[in-house]
Amino acid sequence: MSFEEFQNRARLYVIGALENGECREFEKARRRFGETAEDFITECYRLHAALALSLRPAKSSDALKERLMKMVREKKQRDAH
Amino acid sequence: MPRRPKLPLDADSDESGPRLPAAAPQLAPGEPTDLELMQGIQDEDPEALSKLYDRYNGIIKALILRVVHNEAEADDLLQEIFMELWKQAKNFSAQKGKPLGWMVTLARRRAIDGLRKKQAYLRAGERLQNETEQQPDAWVHNATEEEIDFADTRVLIRKVISGLPPAQQQAIDLAFFRGMSQREIAAKTNTPLGTVKTRLELGLKKIYDGLKEFRDEL
Numbered sequence: 001m002s003f004e005e006f007q008n009r010a011r012l013y014v015i016g017a018l019e020n021g022e023c024r025e026f027e028k029a030r031r032r033f034g035e036t037a038e039d040f041i042t043e044c045y046r047l048h049a050a051l052a053l054s055l056r057p058a059k060s061s062d063a064l065k066e067r068l069m070k071m072v073r074e075k076k077q078r079d080a081h
Numbered sequence: 082m083p084r085r086p087k088l089p090l091d092a093d094s095d096e097s098g099p100r101l102p103a104a105a106p107q108l109a110p111g112e113p114t115d116l117e118l119m120q121g122i123q124d125e126d127p128e129a130l131s132k133l134y135d136r137y138n139g140i141i142k143a144l145i146l147r148v149v150h151n152e153a154e155a156d157d158l159l160q161e162i163f164m165e166l167w168k169q170a171k172n173f174s175a176q177k178g179k180p181l182g183w184m185v186t187l188a189r190r191r192a193i194d195g196l197r198k199k200q201a202y203l204r205a206g207e208r209l210q211n212e213t214e215q216q217p218d219a220w221v222h223n224a225t226e227e228e229i230d231f232a233d234t235r236v237l238i239r240k241v242i243s244g245l246p247p248a249q250q251q252a253i254d255l256a257f258f259r260g261m262s263q264r265e266i267a268a269k270t271n272t273p274l275g276t277v278k279t280r281l282e283l284g285l286k287k288i289y290d291g292l293k294e295f296r297d298e299l
Contacts, residue, residue, distance in 0.1 A: 011285035012263075012278075017256040019263055042177055047285065048189065049182040050292050051257050054238045057139025058146050060159060065134060068160050072127050072167050079125075 241291035249284030
């Protein structure tokens with residue numbers, strides 16, 4: 001697999017769209033290209049943030065946040081004991 | 082959260098292509114960065130989580146809604162995801178990317194898992210059928226107008242995405258927001274597997290290339 005093919009596969013990999021057979025080939029190429037491959041994969045994860053940012057934010061209730069923060073504080077207290 | 086100045090699209094283009102503004106929300110002086118908030122969460126400071134929630138809950142909820150299409154389920158998942166973020170914060174590494182990317186990756190995985198667990202796939206699939214027939218606007222169907230912090234960024238990312246052929250947009254939508262495999266997309270859209278693969282590769286490459294201006298921010 002050339003590095004260009006690896007790049008194409010990496011973009012599919014980060015969104016979980018590689019088929020099983022492709023995954024095996026991809027992992028082999030990933031090991032072969034080493035750190036360069038890892039750097040490129042890290043770059044590809046920016047696609048996640050970009051695709052999410054393409055959506056308009058949705059509204060949540062204040063009550064939901066209050067519940068969340070209560071759970072967080074309770075967990076912190078439990079973990080402290 | 083301060084409003085970001087409006088940037089007319091016309092003013093963002095020159096001969097070398099569109100120039101994109103900062104992706105992250107513009108922070109008021111003294112406001113902690115996303116990375117500082119993540120470090121706060123790693124130090125178990127609930128206030129840091131509270132601020133990160135205020136900054137990103139709208140985007141994360143939009144992503145979840147895009148996957149599960151149910152307001153109540155989306156709220157449940159939103160709460161679970163931020164709770165998981167609190168628990169998993171120690172696994173975040175700044176070397177591996179930005180906090181927003183990490184949160185989105187975590188949220189997407191949880192939302193897709195939630196969709197599958199609740200065996201809503203078929204129902205959602207029927208809804209998706211209707212949505213994808215309305216491309217390209219379906220990409221932003223679950224909109225509210227209230228949160229505008231990311232409006233400029235969204236417009237410009239949307240500009241990149243809407244420049245793709247509808248079939249590429251649809252393939253990416255099904256893969257990213259539904260977690261569908263190439264085979265599932267091929268079956269759903271009655272398209273040869275090789276064509277699906279090509280659409281995904283070309284579409285993602287164009288989006289990736291279009292994001293180069295965001296290099297320091299996403």
